[in-house]
Structure formats: structure tokens, C-alpha cells
Amino acid sequence: MPAWSKALLPLLLAMLILLLPVPDGLDxxxxxxxxxxVAVIAGLILEPLPGAVVGLSAVVLVAIAAPWVLFSPxxxxxxxxxxxxxxxxxxxxxxxxxxxxxIFSAFMFAAGYEKTQFGKRLALLLVKKMGKNTLTxxxxxxxxxxxxxxxxxxxxxxxxxxxxxxxxxxxxxxxxKPNDPSARxxxxxxxxxxxxxxxxxxxxxxxxxxPNLLATALVKSQIDxxxxxxTWALAFLPVGVIxxxxxxxxxxxxxxxxxxxxxxxxxxxxxxxxxLGPMQLKEWLLVSFVCLxxxxxxxxxxxxxxxxxxxxxxxxxxxxxxLDWSDITGNKAAWNTLVWFxxxxxxxxxxxxxxxxxxxxxxxGQWLGDLSPVAATLILxxxxxxxxxxxxxxxxxTTALLPVTLAIGAAIPGMNLLIFSxxxxxxxxxxxxxxxxxxxxxxxYFGSGYLPAHDYWRLGTIFGLLYLAxxxxxxxxxxxxxx
Numbered sequence: 001m002p003a004w005s006k007a008l009l010p011l012l013l014a015m016l017i018l019l020l021p022v023p024d025g026l027d028x029x030x031x032x033x034x035x036x037x038v039a040v041i042a043g044l045i046l047e048p049l050p051g052a053v054v055g056l057s058a059v060v061l062v063a064i065a066a067p068w069v070l071f072s073p074x075x076x077x078x079x080x081x082x083x084x085x086x087x088x089x090x091x092x093x094x095x096x097x098x099x100x101x102x103i104f105s106a107f108m109f110a111a112g113y114e115k116t117q118f119g120k121r122l123a124l125l126l127v128k129k130m131g132k133n134t135l136t137x138x139x140x141x142x143x144x145x146x147x148x149x150x151x152x153x154x155x156x157x158x159x160x161x162x163x164x165x166x167x168x169x170x171x172x173x174x175x176x177k178p179n180d181p182s183a184r185x186x187x188x189x190x191x192x193x194x195x196x197x198x199x200x201x202x203x204x205x206x207x208x209x210x211p212n213l214l215a216t217a218l219v220k221s222q223i224d225x226x227x228x229x230x231t232w233a234l235a236f237l238p239v240g241v242i243x244x245x246x247x248x249x250x251x252x253x254x255x256x257x258x259x260x261x262x263x264x265x266x267x268x269x270x271x272x273x274x275x276l277g278p279m280q281l282k283e284w285l286l287v288s289f290v291c292l293x294x295x296x297x298x299x300x301x302x303x304x305x306x307x308x309x310x311x312x313x314x315x316x317x318x319x320x321x322x323l324d325w326s327d328i329t330g331n332k333a334a335w336n337t338l339v340w341f342x343x344x345x346x347x348x349x350x351x352x353x354x355x356x357x358x359x360x361x362x363x364x365g366q367w368l369g370d371l372s373p374v375a376a377t378l379i380l381x382x383x384x385x386x387x388x389x390x391x392x393x394x395x396x397x398t399t400a401l402l403p404v405t406l407a408i409g410a411a412i413p414g415m416n417l418l419i420f421s422x423x424x425x426x427x428x429x430x431x432x433x434x435x436x437x438x439x440x441x442x443x444x445y446f447g448s449g450y451l452p453a454h455d456y457w458r459l460g461t462i463f464g465l466l467y468l469a470x471x472x473x474x475x476x477x478x479x480x481x482x483x
Contacts, residue, residue: 178449202429
């Protein structure tokens with residue numbers, strides 16, 4: 001597709017939406033904002049410009065056009081309401097999001113692994129033990145994430161900050177390079193397995209994803225149902241086991257690596273390990289800093305924000321010369337991702353700010369009022385899951401949609417609210433696989449250079465629908481049996 005058509009199609013899509021009548025009950029400014037948001041999503045898919053440029057352009061456009069797009073007439077008529085200042089604060093709000101900075105920190109952790117060669121050492125050890133078969137490497141990545149999941153309530157910290165820096169060293173060992181046809185040798189497969197596996201483990205445990213904890217609090221406040229750690233784990237157990245075992249194999253089928261096995265690679269890895277020699281001081285320092293980050297992420301979440309803990313570790317790496325300041329300023333991928341994800345968080349939050357999400361909830365309640373509890377449950381869970389395309393984070397999705405969806409479900413006679421709420425909250429991790437911005441680690445793997453946009457969107461759709469199918473076909477009957 002020519003570059004000019006990639007740029008024109010999102011604009012035409014926005015114009016088409018703007019020409020349609022504003023739906024009943026929705027403010028015109030919210031409809032205009034929705035048109036811009038849809039154009040942004042189209043732009044991210046077609047990539048006429050880098051994703052960060054698309055997101056930044058949209059935020060600037062909305063902020064400039066705030067009186068017609070972001071603010072209602074009532075807000076503008078308020079005495080002393082400074083629309084210009086408020087619009088600017090809205091535009092930069094995403095840069096104050098903790099997940100955005102946790103993602104940025106993950107790139108710095110990866111730089112530390114690379115510079116000290118500790119990442120290469122770990123990769124060589126992994127290849128030495130399991131490198132004979134690419135599929136077993138996929139399972140090793142999945143199980144490593146599973147071991148960390150119950151104790152790390154941030155999948156960005158767990159996968160982006162711990163798993164990614166290690167596996168990013170693996171493809172080069174096989175001659176697989178980012179942004180190159182050789183990426184499909186093995187790098188693309190490993191990166192996709194890593195992001196897909198962390199989406200599964202994020203749903204397996206209450207403590208494996210920060211929005212999970214928020215979701216249980218919202219369920220308690222909205223419909224007075226308490227969901228314990230054990231209840232959550234038991235409710236998702238068969239779905240989680242099936243998906244964790246299937247994910248590396250499904251990736252092997254749908255996104256096959258060119259390199260299937262290589263008997264020489266483990267022997268080569270052993271030789272390379274011998275060349276590295278014993279661990280150096282900076283490697284030990286890096287290990288201690290990473291362990292400190294894990295301890296803070298797991299045990300000190302009440303006292304220190306995970307992103308702040310990550311920034312503390314970056315400072316320690318700078319003080320001890322594990323990293324130099326030039327390593328920070330010169331990391332183009334990290335800064336690109338920071339701008340890209342921050343602007344998406346802002347735009348996604350804007351859908352709630354203008355009242356679009358609230359209107360969608362009211363409309364859904366009117367449509368589903370006469371359905372049976374089972375049909376309503378299936379429709380609401382599917383809608384809740386697929387609407388994640390509109391959100392740049394699971395936290396934003398949970399905050400905006402979960403209370404509305406619970407309210408709709410509670411209004412339907414005969415609805416088993418415990419089963420309904422469990423289906424909703426355990427889908428939060430799974431839905432992160434849908435888009436390159438769907439969950440914290442997504443931009444990290446998307447920005448690795450091994451997962452082109454068209455591949456990511458295609459695989460996200462395939463795996464997203466498969467995950468949803470297993471949740472409904474296995475998880476729903478299981479919950480009916482339990483409760």
C-alpha cells in the first residue's frame with residue numbers, strides 16, 4: 001500500500017464518523033473525540049508514520065481543538081475555566097503515568113544486561129541447556145514467567161523488566177536480527193511467546209497484575225462480592241493450565257521459526273561461555289540491583305511505586321557505572337516508546353473524560369435488558385474483552401469499563417454475579433494480547449524490532465480470540481460447576 005494512502009485512510013475514516021449523526025444521548029464533542037481516536041487506531045495499524053508521531057500528533061490536535069473536542073459547553077461556560085491550561089495538562093498527563101516510566105525503565109534494564117554481558121551469559125546458559133529445540137526454548141520462557149507471576153503484581157516489571165532483557169540476547173546467538181528478514185529465524189517466535197505467555201500468567205493469579213487488585217476492589221464496592229486470592233486461582237486454573245501449555249505450541253504453528261533445532265548450538269554456547277570467563281564485578285552489581293528491584297516489586301508495593309523502584313535501580317546503575325548517562329540519553333527505542341505509550345494512555349483516558357465510555361454502558365443496558373442471564377453474560381464478557389482495543393492499559397480499561405459492565409449485569413434478573421464478575425476480572429490479563437499497546441510489556445516487545453506491526457495485529461487477533469474462546473468454553477462451565 002502506498003505511503004500516501006496509509007496516511008489518507010485514517011483521515012477519511014475520521015471524516016466518515018464525523019459526517020454520521022451524533023448518537024442519541026452522546027455529546028457532540030465526545031463523538032468528535034471518538035472519531036479522532038478511531039483515526040489514531042487506524043494510523044497505528046497502517047503506520048504511515050512511526051507510532052509515537054501518530055500518538056503525539058493526535059494529542060496535540062485534541063489539545064488545540066479542546067473547545068470542540070475535549071470539553072463540553074458546560075465546562076467552557078464555567079467561570080474561571082482555563083481551557084488552554086487544562087488542555088495542556090491533559091495532553092501531558094500520560095507522561096506522569098507510572099506504567100509508562102516502568103516501561104522506559106525496562107529498556108534501561110535491558111541496556112544493563114547487554115553492556116555487562118550478563119544477558120549474554122544467561123542466554124548462553126539457557127541455550128546450552130535447552131537450545132537443541134526452539135519449541136523447548138518457548139516453554140522455558142513461559143515457565144520462567146509463571147514462576148515470577150504470583151509474586152510480581154506488575155507484568156511490565158516481570159516480563160518487560162526481567163524476562164525481556166534476558167531473551168533479547170538469544171536471537172543474536174542464532175544470527176536473527178531485529179528489523180531484518182532474519183528476525184523470523186527465531187527472534188520473532190521467542191518475542192511473541194514471551195508477550196503471549198505473560199498475558200496468560202497475568203490472569204492466573206490475583207497478584208500477577210496490578211489491575212487485578214483494582215478489579216476485586218471495584219467488584220466489592222459495586223456488587224458486594226469478595227474475591228480472594230485462592231478463589232481467583234481456582235476459578236482460572238483449567239483455563240490457565242491449558243493456555244500456558246498451548247501458547248508456545250500455537251506460536252510454533254502460527255508464527256513458525258525457521259530454525260527448528262540445531263545440535264551444534266549447545267556446544268557452541270558452551271564454548272562461548274568459557275570465553276566469557278567468570279562473572280565480573282559489574283555483572284554481580286547488575287544481579288544485585290535486579291534482585292533489589294524484584295524484592296521491591298514483590299514485597300514493597302504498599303510503600304514504593306514499582307516505577308519508582310525501577311528508577312531507583314537505574315540511579316544505582318548510574319552511580320556504580322553499570323550504565324553511563326550516555327547509555328540513557330542514547331537509547332532511542334526507550335525514548336520512542338515513552339512518547340508513544342504516554343500519548344496513547346492520554347488518548348485512551350480521554351474516552352472516559354468526554355463521557356463516551358459512560359454513554360456506551362448506558363446503551364448496553366438498554367440493549368440487553370430482555371436477554372437470558374447466560375446470553376447476557378456471554379455478550380457482556382465478549383464486549384468487555386473486545387473493547388480493550390480502545391484502551392492503552394489494563395488499568396484504564398478496568399477503571400472505565402468494569403463498573404459500567406458490572407452495573408449492567410446486576411440489572412439483569414437471574415444473573416449469577418459471582419460467576420459473571422470472575423469471568424470479567426480474569427479476562428484482564430488475557431486481553432492484553434490483542435494490541436501492541438494492550439498491556440504494559442506490549443510496547444517493549446513490539447519495539448524490539450522482531451514483531452512487525454502487521455504480524456503483531458494478526459497474531460494478536462488470532463491469539464486474542466483463542467484465549468477468549470477457551471475462557472468461555474472451558475472457564476464458564478468450570479465456574480458453573482464450582483459455584
